Amino acid sequence: MNSGVVAKAKRRGAEPSDRPALLLDWYDRHRRRLPWRPPAGERADPYRVWLSEIMLQQTGVKTVGPYFEKFLARWPDVAALGSASQDDVLRMWAGLGYYSRARNLHACAVAVLREHGGVFPDTEQGLRALPGIGPYTAAAIAAIAFDVRTMPVDGNIERVVSRLYAVEEPLPQAKPLIGELASTLLGPSRAGDEKSRAGDEKSRAGDSAQALMDLGSSICTPKKPACALCPLNEDCVARARGDQEAFPRKAPKKTGTLRRGAAFIVTRGEQLLVRTRVEKGLLGGMTEVPGSEWLAGQDDKTALKQAPVLKGVTRWHRKAGVVTHVFTHFPLELVIYTADVAARTRPPEGMRWVPIATLADEALPNVMRKAIAHGLGL
DNA sequence: TAAGCGTGGAA
DNA sequence: TTTCCAAGCTT
Structure with missing residues (x-):
């Protein structure tokens, strides 16, 4: 010793x-x-x-x-x-x-x-x-x-x-x-x-x-x-x-380009519409709300066209402000749209309803928690 | 080999 | 506010 x-x-x-x-x-x-x-x-x-x-x-x-x-x-x-x-x-x-x-x-x-x-x-x-x-x-x-x-x-x-x-x-x-x-x-x-x-x-x-x-x-x-x-x-x-x-010597790291997208907060009473991301890549396998692609230079009109198709939804309500999030390799700005649908409205293919009360138990990455909180006015 | 991959805390 | 970066791995 x-x-x-x-x-x-x-x-x-x-x-x-x-x-x-x-x-x-x-x-x-x-x-x-x-x-x-x-x-x-x-x-x-x-x-x-x-x-x-x-x-x-x-x-x-x-x-x-x-x-x-x-x-x-x-x-x-x-x-x-x-x-x-x-x-x-x-x-x-x-x-x-x-x-x-x-x-x-x-x-x-x-x-x-x-x-x-x-x-x-x-x-x-x-x-x-x-x-x-x-x-x-x-x-x-x-x-x-x-x-x-x-x-x-x-x-x-x-x-x-x-x-x-x-x-x-x-x-x-x-x-x-x-x-x-x-x-x-x-x-x-x-x-x-x-x-x-x-x-x-x-x-x-x-x-x-x-x-x-x-x-x-x-x-x-x-x-x-x-x-x-x-x-x-x-x-x-x-x-x-x-x-x-x-020290240590290291090359300065480059900052990513801002990407934009839309996220759609769809409620059916006390339930929220979600889906699971593909297994690989960014946030692979995690739960998310439906949304548009996240692209540099994405404009709101293009993003809105990627909204999920639900029976009875004639218009989306755009929430004021944007949700910002910073990933390792790029910053993100999400525009939030909301809609509330009638009871028993069926989810689009590949999506599902989850009780808002149990969202804490979902595999939700923080960027999605931010988007949902903004959309729900929490 | 270099890029992709989350988040929050600290200065 | 901005920037850096923390017990790195995968492809």
Whole structure:
């Protein structure tokens, strides 16, 4: 066990700096308590590690917390999740975004259940073959849940490492280099072993990785990093030059073009007309109200022509204002039209009526919740 | 290889 | 307000 005293002695220069040890020592003192993390020293549950890692892809810790708790309460293990319907999973995921993650999460649980007897593979290669698990997530699960000596590289670690070494190459080209540099921050494994599993002499690979992530999220932040508190500050090349915030280098991202469309809020008493989006692509498999295409330069007249055909609807009421929403790659403006139809009016092909009172349980993405709220005057 | 894919929080 | 961006994956 690395004590703070030992670490500080090394930092004074009596010995060459031992970055892996400094890092683990810092982690032992500042480790965050998170819903998916077991108490210090206890073995992590692969199911929880996997579930949290999928939710955390491009999504903040604070946002994920409640969703993780909800999922764990309803589906406490991979067998339970693999036995659920995809639609139930999408409903629970609604609001978290990047819905292909939810579809892949379910597909992965099914695969683990049917092809691996309900037990997660304990190697990167085995994990990588599962839906929704890419290079980062495979390495993260292997290191955190199975103590495989590997270093997952996420956005936090890219930032920490690119600063530590002042990596001039821009992302994403610099990924391989950053991966190599990041791996030097892993502690030693037992001689001759490619990897150490729980029960063997520990490499603490998972702790090393989570130490870098915690460091990146709390100290080595994108703006105004708290370098004075960083256990690696004496070794940091960017800090020595005073331009920490300039790393990682990356090309500026282009902003998408505004798209416009119409959404049709059709009520039948206390029910609302909805349909399910196609499985693939934007908001795939999620519930939506009928609407026009979303196109750059879409004009209101063209959009209105794409209204659903319902018996008895002679005119649409246009609500004042527009609903705006920003996706990753484009902003959207929706014009909202409403209509109320007689009881027993049949839904158009592929659509259905749902009680407004139970909308909260539908697999509605947030953009649709906004549109419905606007249309219903909520 | 580059583009597609949500959302909300923070500065 | 605007901009950035958070434990990336898929095609």
